[in-house]
Amino acid sequence: MAPTTQIPRNQWYVAAYGSEIGADLKARTICGEPIVFYRASSGDVVALADRCVHRRFPLSKSRRVGDTIVCGYHGFSYDAAGACVAVPGQTRIPRTARVKSYPVAEQDSFVWVWIGDDEPADATTIPRAPWLAAEGWTTVRGMEPLAARHSLLVDNLLDLSHETYLHGGYIGTPEVAETPIATEADEGNGVVRVSRHMDDAECPPFYAKSTGITGQITRWQDIEYFSPCLYLLHSRIAPVGVLPPASGPDDQAFHVEVVYALTPETETSTHDFWMVARDFALGDEEVSTFLRDNNRTVVLQDVEALNLLEEILRTDGDAYQELSINIDTGGLAARRMIKSQNDTSPAATA
């Protein structure tokens, strides 16, 4: 069974970093739906269907006049709610002239957009990643376009044993692949948890460099995957034997929160947002540069491998047998969760 191309709808997805959306019109396709984004004079982010109702010209290739978009082909004009407010050559505006407006929420440095029917869009259900915009943390980040389906990225992130092979020399060490994992699928909340606790592990080069730890470490990797959109890797690094205290802050350890927002662009491509937040060496530009460069290198290694797998799916077809083992427990749990989210999702209405 090949990784699915199906994308759950009636979901919140990260459309952009808040800092990406300003006065200019920005096009981004989410779940196959072309959307134009801009920040209105109120400061709120506006998200409209990126197709003029007249002849489908992309509004993102148009001009903004105040909070109105004037279509670049024939001048149909839309307000921030998507209502058409002017057409050329006549004063009467057709009653049905309106483009879809998408529910939007800004939180934890992200612009989230609701893909699906309007009714259940409840922003309080959006998963949190508070470190990304909190005091006491420094974050580096990026976004890489991935020419591979969302489910291949889910597979990749939920099984970190690939770190040893694909990212050897960067973040992988032999212990990662060798250490067994504990997996929990929380169907009610739509969360998959995968834990790998290494009590006596080699310290990967870049953690050694940025924390100053010498020698072996206790290394915990606790994944929380909020299907289908947000992935958190809580990484705890401490000298061997240093465990979290019974109470009070865990301040003998170093914490790194690796966050991925996995947003389907189309059925076979994905926006791969990545962030690394840390609670040490705050504001140290050298450490930030090092982490940014290293993590980007790791992400690009994944991108290269997953693009290759997508290309193979295209060439070979998807009628083949996979062979799964223990390391795949998390990934398979995530696939089941996505499938069940798909089953309760109405067909795309684009």
Place this chain on the structure above:
Amino acid sequence: MAPTTQIPRNQWYVAAYGSEIGADLKARTICGEPIVFYRASSGDVVALADRCVHRRFPLSKSRRVGDTIVCGYHGFSYDAAGACVAVPGQTRIPRTARVKSYPVAEQDSFVWVWIGDDEPADATTIPRAPWLAAEGWTTVRGMEPLAARHSLLVDNLLDLSHETYLHGGYIGTPEVAETPIATEADEGNGVVRVSRHMDDAECPPFYAKSTGITGQITRWQDIEYFSPCLYLLHSRIAPVGVLPPASGPDDQAFHVEVVYALTPETETSTHDFWMVARDFALGDEEVSTFLRDNNRTVVLQDVEALNLLEEILRTDGDAYQELSINIDTGGLAARRMIKSQNDTSPAATA
């Protein structure tokens, strides 16, 4: 309803400017039919199917020996009527060895070719554009390959309100989009006429520059679209209040004949021939350069927009709703005319 990809057959189309066809073999695909063109020693233009009957090698990649084409693969040789006159390794020439020869007519600087069954090919029905090869006129011209279907270009040309938005700063002014149009569909002759008469309009920069008019103008745009192949825009510019005299030449006005030949290359690409003829500043190279550069810029703006729409049709599919208003009356009339020409057209026989 998306713009159709269907192409009427049993029609004359412009294949080339006469000056493009000389001694060399020239390939051009018209309505999906690959054709090789050359000018025979008689001076007549020859148009043959561009596929050797033996193994379909393109004759355009072959060698011309006198008025004979010798296939570049195995040497099958064809005369100007498409009859095979030599084959390799034997003297007997198979009776059926013949490539299709297309009816051709040269007129008004164009090479016209008849796409369809031979019988009704009547060159007297070809629409005229006499200014292009007449005394008292100077013409600039070009041809741009368009990666969009013929019907998108028809839509574009029959509604000039887009001049204001897509070509603002070049030929568009606010009055164009604001002025109502009069539309007439002459089904019997297969002509759509769209008129927009602006009595007190701003003078677009390049008309101001080339005619020397200062201040407001009376600007008439009278479109005649000879479906599906030829588009004439009779443009009359004069100072405000100057109307054509009751009799005699209209010599207080400046006339520009903008001509487009719209020739389908395939179902989703088009040869976009454009010309601008004028009856003033004859032979003034500076004015010619200015008009050529300006018009080419305008055409390339259209090409960019229409290529984008074709790409959107490819990505989004063509199952969507358009919303049409008054400005679309001419375009919709043209679509109906093309559809009725399609309905009376036999299926392509390629």
Place this chain on the structure above:
Amino acid sequence: MAPTTQIPRNQWYVAAYGSEIGADLKARTICGEPIVFYRASSGDVVALADRCVHRRFPLSKSRRVGDTIVCGYHGFSYDAAGACVAVPGQTRIPRTARVKSYPVAEQDSFVWVWIGDDEPADATTIPRAPWLAAEGWTTVRGMEPLAARHSLLVDNLLDLSHETYLHGGYIGTPEVAETPIATEADEGNGVVRVSRHMDDAECPPFYAKSTGITGQITRWQDIEYFSPCLYLLHSRIAPVGVLPPASGPDDQAFHVEVVYALTPETETSTHDFWMVARDFALGDEEVSTFLRDNNRTVVLQDVEALNLLEEILRTDGDAYQELSINIDTGGLAARRMIKSQNDTSPAATA
């Protein structure tokens, strides 16, 4: 009827020159099957399916450790027989973890691979080309990727009349196209033979240069096509009137063995291996360079023409009529033989 895209299975095909396969992992697709090749420490060539059983990552993008391939994504490891010998995170190896191993034979400088069911893989049935690795012969060679189906190359090679037109100035002379051929289809052995004996022919420039013959020649071209994989052109050149002796070596003549291995890569692309062996001017580097450059030029002319025909098949579709004449007798015999090999071939199991 267009040239078929069907590829016979249960056949030996040339996968590579032996010298191409060394310690490094080398990917090559044969008949649509992705295969990874390497030379084991024993010296034997190993050929395995190029897809990890776990998530289909290409083994050719992996690392070799001794004679084991360690998958570059998650570390699944395979021995030279294709058996999985290690997986990450657990010691138990799933019983079904194994990639397909392909039968291989090395002979006459080639690595042959059997595409099909294992059972009938009998290396004694592989056709021979002993000159390529024999004393008394010097060989030049190359391989060009062809973006055209196997059957187009078969057509091309079995009718040498195209030499006159496509390769005029290189190996073609008027006599080639003019001289009748004798064709024999040996269905039992799967061989098509086409002979063209020119008793008084012009000497092509490069033969004149490399043999030193001046004046007219007797030129024999005896083709043996071992369908579907190997093509031998026995070329004999001698001064006019010099025939082979009744007994003893034919040492008044010059012999050139032109060999092609025609290996389908996919249904519409082909590995075009070419060699030219000679029994004169042995070791003369200037003659070798001349022959290599000339033959490569000729092959690239064929590649350009066949790629064009494949493109035409893609654009025009394959529902068209060909017109065949006497020169096509060999090619048509080869097509029938390939069709009958296809009919007895099980469907591809990839």
